[in-house]
Amino acid sequence: MTWSLALTLAYRLSMVATAAFILSRMPALGRILSRQLTPRDKLLLTLALGGMGIVGTYAAVPIHGALANSRVVGVMVAGLLGGPLVGAGAGLIAGIHRYLLGGFTAFSCALAAVAEGALGGLVQHYYRRGPIPWHVALLAGLAGETLQMAIILATARPFGEAWALVQIIGPPMIIVNSIGVAIFMVIVKTAAEQRERIAACQAQQALRIATQTLPFLRHGLNRESAEQTARIIYNSVKLAAVAITNGQEILAHVGRGDDHHHPGTPILTSATLKALATGEVQVAQTRDEIGCQEKNCRLASAVVVPLKRREVTIGTLKLYHDRAEAVERVAGLLQAKRHRIKKLPVEKNGEIRLLDYQDIIFGRAKDGSVQIVTASDTCTYTGSMTELEARLNSEGFLRVHKSFLVNLNQVQGVLPWFKGTYWLVMGDPKKTQIPVSKSQLKELKSILGLEAS
Structure with missing residues (x-):
């Protein structure tokens, strides 16, 4: 009975793939995976995945006055994507519905739904390395379903019937539903990565166009x-x-x-x-x-x-x-x-980092590469100086020299030098001094409000 039940539950997990596909088409997917949800996003996620939990209940297999179900997939995913409040909210929706259906495990299953959603949210809260990977989702699912069996044993009465039920539904629900949670997260993450690849191609094309047009637009709009x-x-x-x-x-x-x-x-x-x-x-x-x-x-x-x-x-x-x-x-x-996030991908010790534009103090061409200097570190930008200029030119940056692109908001001083030349004092800990080429001097003076010399 145990393994035939597992097979039955697995057949009914097709709704997991369907729900994951629908979620992957949502415009809010990027905000969900980057953990920048708006209150509206959280509400929609709670309602959608709480509804998925209800569908999981209706797809259940009746066993000894209880229901072997896949309700946990919706509520656990809600927590893994939206955090504790979203997970608990989705669990509350699915749990209230389960309680109204009755049965000697009605209260136990309702309580377990809220607890599992909150558990998924805690995993999301403490896992800080990006979207939840499939193996973490799998372990979270195993823990959540094990918690549900413990809640049934602790609160359902008579205990003898609860124990008999857990022996039958415990192994298949723990295994199948945990795999379901992992599959859901894999589908969502794969869809997000595909979006990123498409966006990267579009960004590359835009950057190529910008690089080609920049030399002409430098001479003004004529x-x-x-x-x-x-x-x-x-x-x-x-x-x-x-x-x-x-x-x-x-x-x-x-x-x-x-x-x-x-x-x-x-x-x-x-x-x-x-x-x-x-x-x-x-x-x-x-x-x-x-x-x-x-x-x-x-x-x-x-x-x-x-x-x-x-x-x-x-x-x-x-x-x-x-x-x-x-x-x-x-x-x-x-x-x-x-509304694109304004971050620059750079490398440091083989690791890709994303720097906020505002944290960049200046970029410089040195030894055949482009170095990005911040207040705390120096990293490498894999593109050319021209590509960096095209990317940052409209963000308050100015290429004051063929080897330097500076953040004008990080300029802390201007030093007049010989023959009408100038050096900029930057806001990094070393107070780096950067030369200004004569071709850029007029524009720099205009921007900074300096009198013509």
């Missing part, structure tokens, strides 16, 4: 630099057309519609005007919103991205599509990029 930049983006991304404007007119248009979207034409698109006014990404989802007067124009939608210099909007980048529905996904990706 027709020549806009034309070169738009053409690079058009050749790198599958779009109907790419356009760049300043605050008043089109500077460049590459792709479909270039026979009538001419440089020098005043801005007509309302989304472009709004992007210039608000500094936020805008979407034009119809031809009317694009505002083109050409009847045969095939541009159906556009995403308009503000171009900023030191937080001041100086123009727009317009990504056109020939299908109206195409902009929905692009707009979502662009908005998601605005």
Whole structure:
């Protein structure tokens, strides 16, 4: 009976894979695994996995007036993903439902559901090395189901029936449900890793585009630099057309519609005007919103991205599509990029670390590599100095010298030197002094509010 029961429970664990797949499609998955849940995320996770616990009860096998079930999978996962409150909350939902079904183990199973959810939450709270791995989830599941059997023996009466029940359902429930918890966490973690790989490819493409366009944009936003930049983006991304404007007119248009979207034409698109006014990404989802007067124009939608210099909007980048529905996904990706965690991956003693941008004092090119200096350490960035500049240029950093990129918020002093040159005193413990190249001196003075010499 014991192993046939185990097989029956295993067959019914298909709901684990289904629930894990559904959770892996949730937009909040990244916040869940990075432990940055909002109150709304916690509420939804509690309700969803509490509901999964209820489904696990309905999928149970009746045994001697009790139920051999997979309820623990939902409530344990709730704790492992959301912490003690989420786990206990999901356990409370599933537990109240089980109590209302009755039976001599009703109270015991309800109490065990809350306890197991809280136990999963404690494992999440004390495991600080990232998402819970499958082997930790497996051990947590084993501990949780063992705890449930102990609670049944301690609170269910008559004791003889409780003991007989635990002998039958204990081994299969402990083994199968623990594996179920581990499988759930594996599916969720695998889905998250796939998202990260896709995001990394997108980030790599964006970085490649930024690296290629940076030399042109260094000379300012004019027709020549806009034309070169738009053409690079058009050749790198599958779009109907790419356009760049300043605050008043089109500077460049590459792709479909270039026979009538001419440089020098005043801005007509309302989304472009709004992007210039608000500094936020805008979407034009119809031809009317694009505002083109050409009847045969095939541009159906556009995403308009503000171009900023030191937080001041100086123009727009317009990504056109020939299908109206195409902009929905692009707009979502662009908005998601605005909320991306601002961390820089670096290496130290073979270990990958993620540094907050604000903790970086300066980067320097030395001996063929790029070193990142913080207040407490020096690490290595695997990319080039140009790639680092493209990544940090809009975050308050300035490349003051071909070998140095500095965090302007970490500059503690400016030392005038010979022949109108300057050195910056940085905020690291060594008070490192960094030379400023003549080509960057004017911009640095403008940013820091220094008088021209």
